[in-house]
Amino acid sequence: MASQPAVEVDGLRKVYGTTVAVDDISLTVYEGEIFGILGPNGAGKSTTVESIAGLRTIDSGTISVHGIDPVNQREEITEVLGVQLQEAKLQPKITVQEALELWSAFYPDPEPWAPLAERLGLGDHLRQRFEDLSGGQQQRLSIALALIGRPRVVVLDELTTGLDPRARREVWELVRDVRDRGVTVLLVTHSMEEAQTLCDRIAIVDAGRVRALDTPAGLIGSASAATITTFETPVAIDLASLRELEGVTAARSENGTVTVEGAEGVALAVIEELRTQGVAPLRLRVAAGSLDAAYLDLTENDTDPDIRQEALR
Amino acid sequence: MTSPTVAVIRTESRLFARERLSLFWIVLFPSLLLVVLGLVPSFREHNPDFGDRRLIDLYVPVTVLLSMIMASIMTMPATLTGYRESGVLRRLGTTPAKPASILLGQVLVHAVAVAASSLVVIVLGRVVFGTPLPESLLGYGVAYLLALAVSLGIGTAITAVSPTAKAGQVVGMVVFFPCMFTAGVYFPVEVFGGTVRDVISFTPYGAASNALNDAAAGSFPALADLAVMGGWTVVLHLIAVRAFRWG
Incomplete structure (x- = not known):
């Protein structure tokens, strides 16, 4: 594995009003890695990756993506980072092909969209409107759009939610392909199976903090x-x-x-x-043992009331 | 390679052409209304109360404003609040295209649709009912552009202050009827006199109606009416810029 850091997050904190979404998160993702962020709903996963994508202002800490500060260098970050956001839709009446062409126009050297669409099983749906696609097809289109600009880092938030098991496996295969081409993958998930099969390393996040950070085998071994x-x-x-x-x-x-x-x-x-x-x-x-056990150990046994209280305060 | 902004605008125009309901309300409905009213015999009688003009003559500027109201209150905020709610704006924010380009695209396509509608209404009135063409072209142009600017200001302000698409519909409804009334859709504002007329003249569409009627009759619009529209435009755009949220 390459040892150059691709994404470095140090002491990230984000508060919405009185809710602490991210308390204190630090992690380093290395180039060419598939890095998973795993945790229960409301743990701060999405806020973390949205901060990395430059979509949020942060209250404290630093973020660097290949030396770019996503908070203050919005333009630069969009050129190296591709993002598939959880539950972000497209214009209802845009067709698959129009979306792919539109996204291609955003980048100086886009990946040819036709093979990409084929690869993601969208080849037969190019003329279909976004509103008429199934949840899985919408998801796959969203992944295609995240990859079209040849990003160095790609963020995939709730990647396979709504996909049937076959489609999910195909998407996993694609993620491995992307990594093999040298792209760093940051994967947000609450699917244990996905994290275990796909990720090189996993950060288990709960109540806005990193509870454990290790390889899947390492996490299981510590459970x-x-x-x-x-x-x-x-x-x-x-x-x-x-x-x-x-x-x-x-x-x-x-x-x-x-x-x-x-x-x-x-x-x-x-x-x-x-x-x-x-x-x-x-x-x-x-x-x-499974990652489930490790996960449960780290997120539920650890109901240190002080930490919970602090997170809620 | 086209610039991201141009690509977004082109896509938004294409998508707008698929919005049949929006096109109906903005482009077709004002013409339909003009034709229906023109078929009523009393609307074609010269009326000394309106400076010997006919009611149908007064309804040409009214239907011009009607398409602006439809675009800025009914359709544009619905599209934009929908985009925000479903994450389209957020998604675009992760690309080199600025989310503002989609706002610009929507403003442009609605402006073009309104302009097309106005052209149809003016030509239709002229050809079918012999309504006069604007006599002061410059005056009409200035009044028209200000009316369009204030309309788009209303649309973006509604989008900005509405946290959800549903809220946008409610705010739109609250604003819609006063706008229809002051634009003279229910009855031309000329029928009012005194204080009511003065109050109406301070509203965006009251002033727009005065200005368009003046220009249609051949004189340059009153500066007071232009100033009212200009003032509203500035205020509404400030509200929009201040309150607008992308996600």
Whole structure:
């Protein structure tokens, strides 16, 4: 991975009236990375990327996109940054082709729109009006428009909301292609699956702060359920002794299937323990925990009342 | 490569041509009204109360103002508040095109539609009902441009002060009827005398109506009427600039 920073956010803070939308966010996105910002609704994700896109004035902190300050250099930022905004529509009666042509006229060296439209499955809809497109088609058009100016950084906010699973996979493929061409991707999402499959690194944001910033594997590894060990057993076993094992965070039994969650390495300890108990496990499975668990750990267990209060104040 | 602003204006003209309802109210409705009124025999009788002019003569400037009201109060704010609400302006703000270019585009296409409507009304009145052409061309031109400027000022001010498209409709409705009344759509403002007439003369369309009638009759519009329109134009545009929000 290239080590040049593409986007640097330092101490970003944004307050709307009495609501703290972004409390204190700092992060660095490197060139050629797919960087995810993950968090619950109202966590400050959209405000963060809209500030990066130069759409917001900020209360404190600094932002730099390839050396450009988006707040004070609006013109320059639009040339290096492509944006697909959450729930931003186009003129209802504009056709797909007209929108692509219009956006092409905005940039000095636009990407040819026809192959791009083809790539995004819009080739058969060029004469259709925006208001007549399905939600997924509108979304794909919006992505095409974000890419047409050959940006160095592209911001995709709620990228695959409203897409069916097949379309979603196609869009993911496209995002990887874009990255392979050297474009840095900043992805805002609340889809765990999307973050896990697509992102090189993820920042988990909650209540206007970065709670964790790591690779998907790193985040999963740090969760209380980094590995999940399941097995079936015909005889009753002593769950309490499993729970006492080092690193185990939960152990339960349902219909003869036992599930043990815990840190890396718990699986071996479980097998050791079963041997001492003289139980032979059937259908033994060891799986990596999901990002969901890491996410829940970081956003919900962490209900430090002070932080919540501060965010609400 | 065309400039982003030109591209936006071109797109907005294309899109406007698809707005059949807007085109109907701005371009077709004023002509229709003129024709319907002209078919009423009493509207074609010379009336000594109006300086021996006929009612239909007075209705030519009225229908000219009517298309301005339709454009500036009914259609333009609806389009622009819709653009703001659905994020079109915000989206454009992330590109090298300035969101102001879409505002400019909307103002231009509405101005062109109004001009087309006025031309149709004046020619139709002349050809079908023998209404007089403006005798003071310069006076008519000045009065017309000021009336158009104040109209577009009303439209952008409504857009600016309305946080949502729905609010824009409400504000538009509140402004619409007084404008129709003072422009003389319900009955020519000439029927009023004294204080009522004086008050009407201080409204944008009251002054516009006076000025257009003067110019149609051959004299240069009264400076007071031009000043009233100019004053409203400045105030309304200041409101628009101050209050306008893009997102």
